[in-house]
Amino acid sequence: MPPPAPRPSSKPTGLDCRLAVLGADVRLTPHRREVFDVLAGSTDHPTAYEILDRVKSRSPGISLATVYNCLDHLTTAGLIKQVQLERGQSRYCANLHEHVHFHCDVCGKLIDAHPAADFEVTKFWSLPRGTNITRMDLVIRGTCEACAAK
Amino acid sequence: MPPPAPRPSSKPTGLDCRLAVLGADVRLTPHRREVFDVLAGSTDHPTAYEILDRVKSRSPGISLATVYNCLDHLTTAGLIKQVQLERGQSRYCANLHEHVHFHCDVCGKLIDAHPAADFEVTKFWSLPRGTNITRMDLVIRGTCEACAAK
DNA sequence: CCATGGAGTTAGAATCATTCTAATTCTAAT
DNA sequence: ATTAGAATTAGAATGATTCTAACTCCATGG
Numbered sequence: 240m241p242p243p244a245p246r247p248s249s250k251p252t253g254l255d256c257r258l259a260v261l262g263a264d265v266r267l268t269p270h271r272r273e274v275f276d277v278l279a280g281s282t283d284h285p286t287a288y289e290i291l292d293r294v295k296s297r298s299p300g301i302s303l304a305t306v307y308n309c310l311d312h313l314t315t316a317g318l319i320k321q322v323q324l325e326r327g328q329s330r331y332c333a334n335l336h337e338h339v340h341f342h343c344d345v346c347g348k349l350i351d352a353h354p355a356a357d358f359e360v361t362k363f364w365s366l367p368r369g370t371n372i373t374r375m376d377l378v379i380r381g382t383c384e385a386c387a388a389k
Numbered sequence: 390m391p392p393p394a395p396r397p398s399s400k401p402t403g404l405d406c407r408l409a410v411l412g413a414d415v416r417l418t419p420h421r422r423e424v425f426d427v428l429a430g431s432t433d434h435p436t437a438y439e440i441l442d443r444v445k446s447r448s449p450g451i452s453l454a455t456v457y458n459c460l461d462h463l464t465t466a467g468l469i470k471q472v473q474l475e476r477g478q479s480r481y482c483a484n485l486h487e488h489v490h491f492h493c494d495v496c497g498k499l500i501d502a503h504p505a506a507d508f509e510v511t512k513f514w515s516l517p518r519g520t521n522i523t524r525m526d527l528v529i530r531g532t533c534e535a536c537a538a539k
Numbered sequence: 540c541c542a543t544g545g546a547g548t549t550a551g552a553a554t555c556a557t558t559c560t561a562a563t564t565c566t567a568a569t
Numbered sequence: 570a571t572t573a574g575a576a577t578t579a580g581a582a583t584g585a586t587t588c589t590a591a592c593t594c595c596a597t598g599g
Contacts, residue, residue, distance in 0.1 A: 268546090268547065268548090270547080270548075271547095286585095287585080287586085288585085300548095300549085301548090301549090302548075302549055302550065302551095303550095303585095303586090304548080304549065304550075304551090304586095304587085304588090305547085305548055305549070307585095307586070307587075308547080308548075309547095321475075321476075323473050323474065323475055323476065324473065325471075325473055326471075326473065326479055326556080326557070326558095327557085327584080327585075328584085328585065328586095329476055329585090329586090338514075339514050341516055341520065344523070350516070350517070352514040352515060352516050353514065353515060354513060354514055355512070355513060355514060355515045356512060356513050357513075358513040360529055362505070362506060363504060363505060363506050363507075363508040364488075364489055364502040364503065364504055364505060364527075364529070365502060365503060365505045366491055366500070366502050366529070367500070367533070367534045368534070369534040369537055369538065370491065370531060370532070370533055370534055370537065371531045371532040371537045372529055372530070372531040373494070373530055373531040373532070374529075374530050374531070375527060375528065375529045375530065376527070376528045376530070377514075377525060377526070377527045377528075378525065378526045378527075379510055379514070379516070379522055379524075379525045380522070380523055380524050380525065380526070381520060381521045381522040381523040381524070382520070382521040382523070383517070383520055383521075384517045384518070384519040384520055387519055387520065387521045388519065418565090418566095418575090418576065418577090420576080420577075421576090436556090437556080437557085438556085450577095450578085451577090451578090452577075452578055452579065452580095453556095453557090453579095454557095454558085454559090454577080454578065454579075454580090455576080455577055455578070457556095457557070457558075458576075458577075459576095462576095476585080476586070476587095477555080477556075477585095477586085478555085478556065478557095479556085479557090
């Protein structure tokens with residue numbers, strides 16, 4: 240069967256508002272908005288389950304499936320980042336400034352590290368000609384201040 | 390009860406041989422050896438399950454649990470690296486030269502990228518004083534040569 | 540205004556990767 | 570040979586995520 244004709248994009252009214260400032264293209268439904276707000280108000284890179292817990296205080300009825308759904312939409316739109324450190328749960332982060340992550344091998348804490356100087360991937364690693372780079376995820380690992388002091 | 394006295398480290402004989410060249414400290418049992426060999430002979434960063442498949446041709450009886458067990462030991466010993474790109478399966482890599490990974494968002498291919506110049510994390514990202522860095526994992530994302538050409 | 544359709548939401552089931560458990564086998568040092 | 574610790578195993582258990590199918594909501598068009 241033929242693919243369905245693309246639906247004419249509706250004007251942003253009502254729920255169809257967008258975070259224009261950030262150039263993102265998602266409908267910010269109440270749940271998505273709350274998930275985003277919770278994440279924006281957290282600095283500890285919560286897991287999906289932790290986010291559910293925090294969103295519940297405002298929207299008691301929300302389900303984990305919806306949290307995952309919202310997180311996926313927000314990630315696709317570039318409003319948040321998914322951080323995959325190791326096997327198991329993904330963590331999420333709404334720090335939209337350019338940054339990388341430091342992970343303490345001892346206590347497991349995740350710390351944002353902000354750029355001190357401009358950095359160009361291609362200066363340091365060679366990739367096949369024609370490769371198109373869109374972004375990079377850097378995880379620095381070691382022992383954090385507090386754990387190193389012990 | 391008192392902790393058991395540390396077992397006197399035995400001399401490497403028989404299976405207790407070690408990959409001295411690499412400075413690793415694991416007993417290389419036949420299975421671990423085979424898992425390592427399969428990985429060393431692969432450039433496609435296989436998953437645990439793919440490794441099982443490949444090892445099976447030599448050791449038909451090996452189980453997935455043993456593959457995971459071997460992979461964990463080899464990873465701990467620093468003989469291989471575990472690469473976590475996204476939710477889902479971990480991938481493994483026996484490229485022991487310093488390198489980072491490029492991941493194609495279109496076809497999912499994972500490519501090793503080798504350093505072209507010396508790189509110091511602390512030149513580019515600021516971390517709290519006292520932080521002790523032991524290693525870093527960089528994933529560059531974008532579109533690979535072949536997919537970009539389309 | 541009401542009907543329609545698409546997107547959002549939901550609970551719960553299903554899936555998938557990984558880890559655990561308990562029994563068994565192997566290895567190296569008594 | 571005996572023994573203790575490590576490795577291995579199958580299968581069960583767990584945990585995170587995704588899927589499914591029903592349901593709701595809103596914007597649009599008749």
